[in-house]
Amino acid sequence: MSLNTNIIPPKLKDKLEKQQYRIAGNHSAVKICTWLKHALKGEGFCYKQQFYGIASHRCLQCTPATIWCNLKCVFCWRSASWYNKELMRGKVDKPEYIIDQMIEHQRRLIAGFKNHPKVEPRLYEEAYNPKHAAISLSGEPTFYPLLPELIQEFHNRDMTTFLVTNGTNPEMLKKLDPLPTQLYVTLIAPTEESFKKTARPSFSNLWNKVMETIELLPSLNTRKVIRLTLVDENYNLVEPEAFAELFLRSEAHFLEVKGFMSVGDARKRLPYEIMPRYPKILEFSKKIIENTELKIIDSKEDSAVTLIAKEDYNWRKNLGE
Template sequence: MSNSEPMKPITESTKDLLKKHGYHLAGTHGAVKTCLWLNKSLRNDGDCYKSKFYGITSHRCIQMTPTLVCNHRCLHCWRAVEAPVEVPEKWDSPQDIVESCLAGQHRLVSGYGGSEIMDKTKWKEAFTPKHVAISLSGEPTIYPYLPELIEEFHKKDLTTFVVTNGTNPGMVGDIKPTQLYISLNAPDKEAYGKVCRPLGDTWENIKHSLEVMKDFKARTAVRITLTKGVNVSAPEGYARLIEAAEPDYVELKAYMHLGFSRMRLSRDNMPSHREVLEFSKEVALALGYLIADESEASRVVLLSKDGEKRDIV
């Protein structure tokens, strides 16, 4: 796909494809989906690494997006980047998206009620979510009312993670989530073009967003998805970019051969946890950070300035 190829409107076939993969539309252009770890948590079979790192309760976490539009076509993305959608003519209000999202999560959680292996106490708790991960699909900063959307979730006593690719630094500076993530999946511009396949020249925007992160008034994290044979290289390059942001945390996580990424990459592109750990040590050394924790099940390593981690309150 060329970078100049226009985005296509969402079609009925794309909607059917999304539903097949567990997405519930939230409003006319958002979506909500339960993740693997919510299922596991309800069965007392483990929790997301975010639970171990930050104290998030997996079965009370909503995974959502306010828009399915994205300006990246990342090789490692498990989403259907081969079926892109265009910016809608009219945006849903933050209030409508929040209510639709909560209703969708309620329906999804209801579906677990008939299982005999579910923890009934956790299942009841899941109907009252406490956290929202705004990271399901698409690029959330494309939604023009993202600051107001975050406020709406906060009004309902939900904490928020926002995961952005950093291509819209103006919006990055305007939002106030509980924790801000910037995905940084390449150590330099050349690798960025190959890994993220952006629609347009947005590398300088990402560098600007990292500078904005430095003055952010909330928790911050840089997340790197490591794809073997693609971007597990140049630890000093990553360190130089991360230095501009001075994030509280850096997460280095293995690419997982799931979803639509299987059309672009092979299982051999998944680094082992040991490989992630060794590369994390190199980045930590170049950056002057320390390893704070790791999750072998998720093949992810957490770095922080002081080697400590703190739960979200």
């Protein structure tokens, strides 16, 4: 019988649950997004709904690798002290079980909205049956060895998938079949120097791994997004032309340029005052597209985010169909 080392320790599990995470099985988790609550009450929605058509109230924000990550990004709202930097090896939970657990936990988390005066019964019923999985909550999901099977199982349930990766595990991206509905690669910095300062990698070769992922992306036949989470000029809000060059080399469809949010453990590492507001993000976005064929095709001011692409594709928002 193999020893299961892929378990969240009990004390950490208790801490996570106090932060409104719900642990699915031994190593996975789900948490209700603030935008899901807003959307249920008719008080706004996530920028991903505006950009891509994803219904915020039907989104399952989840991860199969809650405490496994090889980076300690300064802007991350999770605690770097949680993370196990090694790949998940040995026994892991099966995808079907994980997803059943995630959906059950999500249903319990939204139960209080059932008779809420601001929530339409139709919206609650839709939220009860999530339509979209955002595999992005915590940790690095590509560390979960059954990720291809997890994505397949979501698709078997007629759910769309967003996979968010830090780009340091191209070996797993090569194994994905099917690919996620939309693949996000968080490009933490434009150069190796700024990457080391901002991402604080656990291993010396991780910038090279990110570059491998950039070179791999053109061969992956799915919707692709490069995502920037920007801090300030002392970290990664630098060299816009280098960001543009890497984006163009990746042949991704979209480039999201977003300011970090001063929430969670990010508040312990970075002063609130340096959080870039929308005007600064817009200004930096304009520098990225300067002297290129790129253009800003959308933006959401309250999320301090812009969307850049070569063109505004007519299929961009069809994920809600």
